[in-house]
Structures are given as structure tokens and as C-alpha cells.
Amino acid sequence: MNDILSIQNISVEFGGLMALAGVSAAITEKAITAIIGPNGAGKTTLINVISGSITPSGGAVLFQGRQISGSPSHLVAAAGISRTFQHLSLFRHMTVLENVMVARHIKTSSGFLSCSLKLPSSRRDERVIRQKALEFLEFVGLADQAHLDALSLPLGLQRYLEIARALALEPKLLLLDEPAGGLNPQEKETMAQLIKDIRGRGITVLLIEHDMSLVMGISDHIVVLCFGAKLAEGTPTEIQANEKVIEAYLGAAICLEESETNLGRDGSDAGNKPS
Numbered sequence: 328m329n330d331i332l333s334i335q336n337i338s339v340e341f342g343g344l345m346a347l348a349g350v351s352a353a354i355t356e357k358a359i360t361a362i363i364g365p366n367g368a369g370k371t372t373l374i375n376v377i378s379g380s381i382t383p384s385g386g387a388v389l390f391q392g393r394q395i396s397g398s399p400s401h402l403v404a405a406a407g408i409s410r411t412f413q414h415l416s417l418f419r420h421m422t423v424l425e426n427v428m429v430a431r432h433i434k435t436s437s438g439f440l441s442c443s444l445k446l447p448s449s450r451r452d453e454r455v456i457r458q459k460a461l462e463f464l465e466f467v468g469l470a471d472q473a474h475l476d477a478l479s480l481p482l483g484l485q486r487y488l489e490i491a492r493a494l495a496l497e498p499k500l501l502l503l504d505e506p507a508g509g510l511n512p513q514e515k516e517t518m519a520q521l522i523k524d525i526r527g528r529g530i531t532v533l534l535i536e537h538d539m540s541l542v543m544g545i546s547d548h549i550v551v552l553c554f555g556a557k558l559a560e561g562t563p564t565e566i567q568a569n570e571k572v573i574e575a576y577l578g579a580a581i582c583l584e585e586s587e588t589n590l591g592r593d594g595s596d597a598g599n600k601p602s
């Protein structure tokens with residue numbers, strides 16, 4: 328199996344705090360790799376480096392053999408990497424469909440200006456863009472909500488919409504930052520299936536997630552971060568049996584999940600679990 332992404336000795340410093348201190352990892356093509364670890368471990372920072380929103384102070388990221396670290400986000404997206412956000416970032420005052428169409432506009436050559444002038448060719452483009460956008464909404468199960476205001480959707484469905492928007496860029500690598508954060512158990516199950524379906528389309532997935540049953544159920548490989556460093560990596564079975572990981576993270580995460588199950592809670596604070 329080939330590696331699509333090579334993370335090489337990445338360091339990120341925020342005013343004296345080492346958010347990442349020399350992290351290396353290889354991400355296998357067409358597989359699901361999860362990054363887990365306590366809050367503040369540096370997971371989101373790593374995704375920010377890969378997606379081009381942070382330039383690392385040291386190290387390099389190679390995507391399909393080419394260095395992308397230090398490139399601006401739009402070039403990273405054009406190279407085939409798209410993402411969702413831990414704190415959702417949907418476009419306001421736009422419908423569900425328009426949120427996905429914006430991504431298709433970015434993907435296709437006709438920009439907003441030519442479309443707003445209603446040139447004949449761009450009217451045709453607009454129909455194609457609308458049709459394609461609808462296909463991605465269909466894929467995540469949101470086609471029936473296409474004409475609703477995006478921010479009127481419940482949080483769970485907004486997470487699906489962010490994924491549809493990221494998929495509309497037709498990435499080779501999709502970065503998902505806590506896609507199940509705030510979802511109820513039923514929504515989490517649907518999310519797990521959706522992520523597997525994305526892998527089924529041949530897209531590589533890099534997933535940050537706190538819900539351990541979701542992570543263990545769908546991941547091919549897991550990387551554990553702790554205080555900005557890689558603590559361990561391996562298959563779900565290997566990670567679940569790793570004493571260092573249990574001590575630093577899994578023990579607390581599993582206890583929290585059990586207490587939530589016992590209390591019958593819906594996991595709505597999933598994003599803040601193992602703090």
C-alpha cells in the first residue's frame with residue numbers, strides 16, 4: 328500500500344508553547360487513519376499544518392511526493408486536500424445547496440464574476456454545478472434539505488453539510504476534525520458509515536475523533552498524540568492494548584464513555600470529552 332502523505336518531523340510553536348514537537352507519520356492511501364489524543368495534544372494544529380493554514384516552524388509535509396507545507400490553503404486544496412472544521416465554518420446567509428455550490432465554483436473555472444453576469448456559457452456551468460452539488464448532498468443524505476438556510480440545520484446535519492462541501496472539491500485526501508462532535512448515538516452511527524463510504528470511493532481519510540467506539544470501529548490505522556509528540560501508532564487492536572496509551576488517554580476516554588452510557592447521555596459534549 329502506498330503512502331499519500333508524509334508528515335516529517337513537524338514542529339509548531341505558539342509563543343513559546345510547542346504545540347507540535349517533531350511529529351512524523353505516514354498516511355496510507357485509500358485508508359482511514361485516525362489521530363487521537365487528549366485535548367491540547369496538537370491534533371487540530373497538525374490538520375492546520377497539512378491544510379496550509381499554519382506554516383510549521385520545522386519539518387515538512389509531502390503530498391504525493393511533493394512538499395506542500397508552507398503553501399497557502401487554496402493551493403493545498405487545489406492539489407487535492409480538503410477539510411472540515413472542529414468548530415463548524417459554514418457560509419452564513421446561504422442555503423444548504425449554495426454552501427456546496429460555492430465549493431464547486433472554486434473547483435470549476437467559472438468564477439463568481441462571470442456567473443453573476445449570466446454569460447451563456449456560465450449559465451450552463453451553473454446548471455452543472457447545481458447538479459453536481461446536489462449529488463454530494465444526496466451522498467451525505469441532505470438532498471431533501473437543499474433549500475433550507477444552512478445555519479437553520481441542527482448541529483448534526485451541519486456536520487454532514489461540511490463534509491458534502493469538502494467532498495465537492497473532489498479531494499484525494501479528506502481531513503475530518505471531530506466529525507462526530509455533538510452528534511447523538513444514531514447520528515454517530517450514520518457518520519461512521521458515511522466515513523467508510525468515503526473510503527469506499529477511494530478517498531483517503533485522516534480523522535480526528537474523541538469517540539473511541541467510532542474510531543476503533545472504522546480506522547485502519549491510529550496515531551496517538553500527547554503533548555505535541557507521537558505517543559504510539561498501530562492498528563485499533565494494538566492501540567487498545569498499548570499500556571502507554573491506556574495510561575495517557577484511553578483509560579480516561581473509556582471511563583467517560585462508560586459513564587455517559589450509564590447516565591444515558593447523548594454525548595453532546597463529545598468534543599470536550601477526555602480533557
Ligand SMILES: Nc1ncnc2c1ncn2[C@@H]1O[C@H](COP(=O)(O)OP(=O)(O)O)[C@@H](O)[C@H]1O
Nearest residue numbers: 341344346364365366367368369370371372373
Ligand atoms: N492559534 C493558536 N495560538 C496559540 N496557541 C494555540 C493556537 N492553536 C492551538 N494552540 C495551542 O496549541 C495546543 C494544541 O492545540 P490543538 O492543536 O487545538 O489541540 P487538540 O486539537 O489536540 O485539542 C494547545 O495548547 C492550544 O492551546
Ligand SMILES: [Mg+2]
Nearest residue numbers: 370371372413
Ligand atoms: Mg482540536
